[in-house]
Amino acid sequence: MQCTSIMSVMHYYEVAPIRIVRAGADVFTYHHESSLEIGHIVKIPVGRGSQTGVIVAPVTKPSFTTKPIALVVEQEPLPTALLATARWMSSYYATPLAAVLSTLLPRGIDKQRRTRATQPTHELIREQRALTPTVDQQAAIDTIRQSTRTTHLLHGVTGSGKTFVYKQLAHDAIAAGKSAIVLVPEIALTSQLVDEFLQDFPDQVLLTHSQQTEAERHGIWLSALRSTTPKIVIGPRSALFLPLRSLGLVVVDEMHEPSYKQEQSPRYSALRVATILAEQYQAKVIFGSATPPVAEYYAAKQAGAPVITLSSRAHNRASGPHIEVVDMTKRAQFTRHRFLSDTLLTDMERSLATNNQVLLFHNRRGSAALTLCDNCGWTATDPDTGTPLTLHADTHQLIGHISGYHMPVPTMCPVCRHSEIIHKGIGTKLIESEIARLFPDKNIVRFDGDSGKEHSVDSRYKELYDGSIDIIIGTQVIAKGIDLPHLETVGIIQADAGLSLPDFTSEERTFQLITQVIGRVGRGEVAAHVIVQTYQPTHTAVRAGIAQDYSTFYTAEIPERSRYHFPPFSYLLKFVCAYKTEKAAVTNARKFAAELRAELRQSERLLGPTPAFYEKQAGTYRWQITIHSPSRTHLLELIGTLPASGHWQYEIDPVSLLS
Ligand SMILES: Nc1ncnc2c1ncn2[C@@H]1O[C@H](COP(=O)(O)OP(=O)(O)OP(=O)(O)O)[C@@H](O)[C@H]1O
Ligand SMILES: [Zn+2]
Missing domain, CATH: 3.40.1440.60 (PriA, 3(prime) DNA-binding domain)
Structure with missing residues (x-):
């Protein structure tokens, strides 16, 4: 009334x-x-x-x-x-x-929806044994239990049994009536972790992933919001945002993975957000990895955060693999195939003969990285980005991986009309077709950004685990975290492939990938072999990766970061402008750089303006400016000086200066 x-x-x-x-x-x-x-x-x-x-x-x-x-x-x-x-x-x-x-917040939050089941429909795959914690695992659990700090770094070598530590601490949280969030870097690892946690917490798991529909996500979000009992949430970085009443633990597994950084606004780091969220809830955070980013490791030590080490493999009969390095410049080792060494082929044959699995890792998609004319040197490049197009032989296409541009493979050179078009470099599709030719009766599956939903590690986890897939070929998707009992031989096709990228994290990423791939074997009773092929066997990142030696890599990398003012010694701020013409991009970038220079402090450095690595994108020219500063606050102030136009974007704490 x-x-x-x-x-x-x-x-x-x-x-x-x-x-x-x-x-x-x-x-x-x-x-x-x-x-x-x-x-x-x-x-x-x-x-x-x-x-x-x-x-x-x-x-x-x-x-x-x-x-x-x-x-x-x-x-x-x-x-x-x-x-x-x-x-x-x-x-x-x-x-x-x-x-x-x-x-x-979930999309379509104001929509009325039919309520639906939110329990994951997952058939248990992994064999569960009651594990007795190793001395290291127990010490890690005790340290974290007794710690009064929020954030803990669990530096455990590959196969050291970090999952067991996470599960024990999740039990603690649940017993205290609090939820736990377990972050996975990508969907590939979800099945394995869901399996592990469902065995322990059959009715409490809430799963989120990128392939859920809007309605499914909303349903899970609502069940978190309305739940009166604690949950175990498993999912990608966005799982941090499920509205839980209470929270006792956040686990960030494989914390070194780039997917923990969101690449659209807000460009946040799930590591930073996890810590802030945990502080708000008075929960504990565990960052787990065999290869922590050097900047994170350094920062954790500086801040006095507990760094807990698991230095040996958990399984009592795990001996670590036998590792052999093949120098790719020594062509005598390649009598049977141009990029599959004799050693690798022999080891593959031996494993396959005894029904064991083989995994081949290569961090390049497609069939060939470079398509060029043998006569005049013309190279097929992406008109949108100026970078080389990748050959996809199965579809007879040349594809730009950043822009999505594609064209049919030309039959003759568009410049000199010569018909000798050649393809250089190795991609996973080429490896797959070569392996299929050499091992015609084997079950071969390729996992990479092109292989689609039905061929994801997640959807085919059962066949990976039970060994019915004989040969696994893949990019970084298969490099981390997976624990397969039948895997016996691992081949790294070209360990130094990532070193040519001009980015401050290229060496670290190379080290991480090599360490992680080698770590897929020698975890259990199978006596495993790893063959590392490389053109640069003496490069620090390659050498330390092969030796699984974090401290050598860290000790070499930290002074480099310091010398060139990169994290953890400086904060980075990147400005990128995009204009229709190159002239406008250059002029405006120079103008803004001059304004920024006037604001710079003694301790700060401005690099650029330079063309961005992907200079042309979506019909625009992109130029970038990078600032290195010991003061993050000052960088935030500099963002405030950005010209009020739609031409500029900024990113603070970028993990790459290339994109
Ligand atoms: N205490 C234990 N006793 C025997 N086996 C164990 C023990 N803890 C873990 N394992 C086994 O060791 C293997 C490796 O464990 P897990 O997958 O947790 O390693 P991880 O530390 O996560 O390695 P990665 O960094 O490679 O992902 C698994 O097969 C696991 O079942
Ligand atoms: Zn030509």
């Missing part, structure tokens, strides 16, 4: 819309006739339309007139810890709160 509503007290709230309403404004004031809580998701009128928003604070009646909140979308408010984390992300990454909230 009219008069009672006048009599009743109005409540005023700051509401943060999940779409940007006006640049620079994160919150707006609205009123509601009943009392609401911080974190309530509501519908608010904005202009002529309506928007979803989140209540961030109660306020006193303002002097201006306010509009009413139209509707409360969810009875259960968002956990305040999650909201606080969102606000932290907004300021730490200099990103509007709306952009953060729309990342945090």
